[in-house]
Amino acid sequence: MTYAEVILPLPLYSTFTYSIPDNLQSAIGVGFRVLVPFGRKKFYTGIVTMLHNQRPGNYEVKDIVAVLDNDSILRHPQMKFWQWISDYYLCPVGEVYKAAVPAGMKVESETRVSANPDFIDTDGSMTERETVVYDMLLAKERLTPAEIAKATGYKSVETVVARLIDKEAVFVTEKIVDNYRPKTEVCVALRAEKGDNKTVEDFFSKVKQAKKQEAALLAYLDLSGWMKRNATPKEVTKDALIKRAEVSLPIINAM
Secondary structure (H helix, E strand, O other): OOEEEEEOOOOOOOOEEEEOOHHHHHHOOOOOEEEEEEOOOEEEEEEEEEEEOOOOOOOOOOEOOEEOOOOOOOOHHHHHHHHHHHHHHOOOHHHHHHHOOOHHHOEEEEEEEEEOOOOOOOOOOOOHHHHHHHHHHHHHOEEOHHHHHHHHOOOOHHHHHHHHHHOOOEEEEEEEEEOOOOOOOOEEOOOOOOOOHHHHHHHHHHHOOOHHHHHHHHHHHHHHOOOOOOOOOOOEEHHHHHHHHOOOHHHHHOO
């Protein structure tokens, strides 16, 4: 039997040992994310730090439920650095794991359970609760443990799911949610082609009685390099224009 040491995203200093089922032996490696049970009611996404054959003797070892990556997401130098941070700052390595990726770029996951449509309870070993959850998953396709608990009213639904996983009656997958949102800036542009001086003159005629708008137009021509020969006008952000012209946003929006 092969075992994996796994870091969990919890305020804990140590790794935890999990057994690797036969069907996952060839799919797992150091630095891979894995889905593991922890306690009676929780599943967590952990990262494998080591593989070995030494079975712990003081507690029951649980199986890894699923391997979530096709390649390592954490290299050995990164693992060493995480451990150094943990030792130097006296903080749990699980907290280092949680903080290692910037919040805006962090990819979070949500465990989802689906029924195995080919499963047959040949030995009649399924309990009433397992049957209820399995039948519901057949009808609903995929649900989170929280959604199953809400629909059934079962308080220990994770235990039921774990037993169904052991019987290969259900599959566990991860829905990946990328929370990254790119920052954007609003830019302004002149509604005229480069070299169309007549249109630019018309713009100045329209704003000559509005000194702040005139100042904004002059600031735009300066920032964009509009009047420079053989040069493509540069993008100008609203913030930069407001700062250079010393006007307010409503002035720019009104133009």
